[in-house]
Amino acid sequence: MPTDPARTDRTAPLFAELATTGNGTRRAELRETLLREYLDVAHNIARRYARRGEPLADLEQVATIGLLQALDRFDPERGTDFLSFAVPTITGEVRRHFRDHGWATRVPRRLKELHLALAAAMGELSQRLGRAPTARELAAHLSLSLDEVAEGLAAAQGYRSRSLDGMTDDEHSAAPESLGALGQLDPDLEQLEDREALSQLLAELPPRERTIIVLRFFGNQSQTQIATALGISQMHVSRLLSRTLATLRDKLDAAG
Amino acid sequence: MLRHRLEITLDADPFWLSPLRATVTDLAIRVDLDVDAVADLTLAVDEACALLIREARPDDRLAARFDITTDRVAITVSLAGRRRPGRTVATTSFAWRVLRTLADDVRLTVEDDDAPVTIELAKSRIRPGAY
Numbered sequence: 001m002p003t004d005p006a007r008t009d010r011t012a013p014l015f016a017e018l019a020t021t022g023n024g025t026r027r028a029e030l031r032e033t034l035l036r037e038y039l040d041v042a043h044n045i046a047r048r049y050a051r052r053g054e055p056l057a058d059l060e061q062v063a064t065i066g067l068l069q070a071l072d073r074f075d076p077e078r079g080t081d082f083l084s085f086a087v088p089t090i091t092g093e094v095r096r097h098f099r100d101h102g103w104a105t106r107v108p109r110r111l112k113e114l115h116l117a118l119a120a121a122m123g124e125l126s127q128r129l130g131r132a133p134t135a136r137e138l139a140a141h142l143s144l145s146l147d148e149v150a151e152g153l154a155a156a157q158g159y160r161s162r163s164l165d166g167m168t169d170d171e172h173s174a175a176p177e178s179l180g181a182l183g184q185l186d187p188d189l190e191q192l193e194d195r196e197a198l199s200q201l202l203a204e205l206p207p208r209e210r211t212i213i214v215l216r217f218f219g220n221q222s223q224t225q226i227a228t229a230l231g232i233s234q235m236h237v238s239r240l241l242s243r244t245l246a247t248l249r250d251k252l253d254a255a256g
Numbered sequence: 257m258l259r260h261r262l263e264i265t266l267d268a269d270p271f272w273l274s275p276l277r278a279t280v281t282d283l284a285i286r287v288d289l290d291v292d293a294v295a296d297l298t299l300a301v302d303e304a305c306a307l308l309i310r311e312a313r314p315d316d317r318l319a320a321r322f323d324i325t326t327d328r329v330a331i332t333v334s335l336a337g338r339r340r341p342g343r344t345v346a347t348t349s350f351a352w353r354v355l356r357t358l359a360d361d362v363r364l365t366v367e368d369d370d371a372p373v374t375i376e377l378a379k380s381r382i383r384p385g386a387y
Contacts, residue, residue, distance in 0.1 A: 146286070223296075
C-alpha cells in the first residue's frame with residue numbers, strides 16, 4: 001500500500017482529536033473526514049478480491065465497514081501509523097465476508113441437489129412424524145441408499161459447507177429479534193458461574209445465532225423446532241449452532 | 257440386548273476433534289438416531305472433549321468409547337493423564353449446561369488429581385429396536 005506522507009501529516013491531528021472525542025457531532029465529522037481520506041485504501045483492498053464471485057460493490061462496502069472499524073479502534077498513542085493498523089483490519093473484514101458467504105468453497109452440484117432434497121424431506125417428515133426423521137426414514141422417503149443420505153448429512157454438518165447456507169432459507173423467515181430475547185433467560189443464566197462473560201458474548205452475537213443459542217440451551221427447543229420457528233432448514237440450524245458454540249467456547253476460554 | 261462398542265483414542269489436541277466429530281455423526285446416523293439426536297450427539301462429544309482437552313497437558317490422550325444398545329447410545333470420554341494442577345471441569349458453567357441440554361444423561365467423574373477425568377453422555381434412541 002503506497003504511503004502518502006502529505007496525507008499522514010493531514011490526518012495525524014485528526015486522529016489525535018478523534019481519540020479524545022466522545023460520541024457527538026464532532027466525532028461524526030472527524031470520522032467522515034478520515035473516511036474520505038482513506039476510502040481509496042479500502043477500495044484498493046476490495047479490488048484485490050474482485051473477480052472471485054462476489055460483486056465489487058459489495059466488497060467495497062465490506063471494506064468500508066472494515067475501515068470504519070479501524071478508525072474507531074486505532075490508538076495513535078501506540079506510535080504505529082494508521083495504515084499498518086488499518087490494512088490488516090480491512091483485509092480481515094473482506095476475508096470474513098468471503099468465508100461467511102462461502103462462495104470461495106463451492107459445493108458440487110450433486111451435493112447441492114442432495115442437500116435440497118434432504119431439507120425438503122426433513123421438513124415433510126418432521127411434520128408428519130411429529131419429530132425429526134432418522135437417516136433411514138429419509139432414505140426410504142427419497143428412494144436413496146443410507147450411504148447417500150449419510151453422505152449428504154455429513155456434508156451438511158461440515159464446517160466448510162457455508163455455501164449451503166441460505167439455499168434452503170424461507171424468504172419470509174421470522175425476524176429473529178422477536179424470538180429468544182435475552183431478557184427471558186435471566187433466571188436460567190443466574191445459575192451459571194460464567195454468566196457475565198456469557199451475557200456479554202451473547203449480546204455480541206448476530207441476532208439469528210443468539211436466538212438459536214437461547215432457544216436451544218435456555219428454551220430446550222430441538223433443532224427441528226428452531227428451524228421451523230426461523231424458517232431455515234434443520235441442517236442450517238445445526239451448522240450455525242456448531243459454529244456459534246465453538247466461538248463461544250473459544251471466547252469464554254479466553255475470558256476465563 | 258443389542259450391543260456394539262467402538263473405541264477411539266486420540267491425542268488431547270483440538271486438531272483431532274474434527275475427525276472425531278465426523279465419526280460420531282456417521283455412527284449416530286447408522287445406529288438410527290433421528291437427525292436432531294445426530295446433531296446433538298456430535299455437538300455433545302465435541303463439547304465434552306473440548307472440556308477435557310482444556311484440562312490436558314501436552315502428550316495426554318483422550319479415550320472415547322461408544323456403547324450402542326437397543327435403547328441408547330452411551331459415550332464415555334476420558335482424559336487418562338494427570339490433570340494440569342488446579343484445573344477442574346466446572347459443572348456450573350455454560351459448557352456444562354450445553355452438555356446437559358444435548359445429552360439425556362451426563363455424568364462427570366473426577367476422583368483426584370492423579371485419576372482420569374471422565375465424562376459420560378447418553379442419548380436415548382427414539383424408536384428402540386429399529387436398528
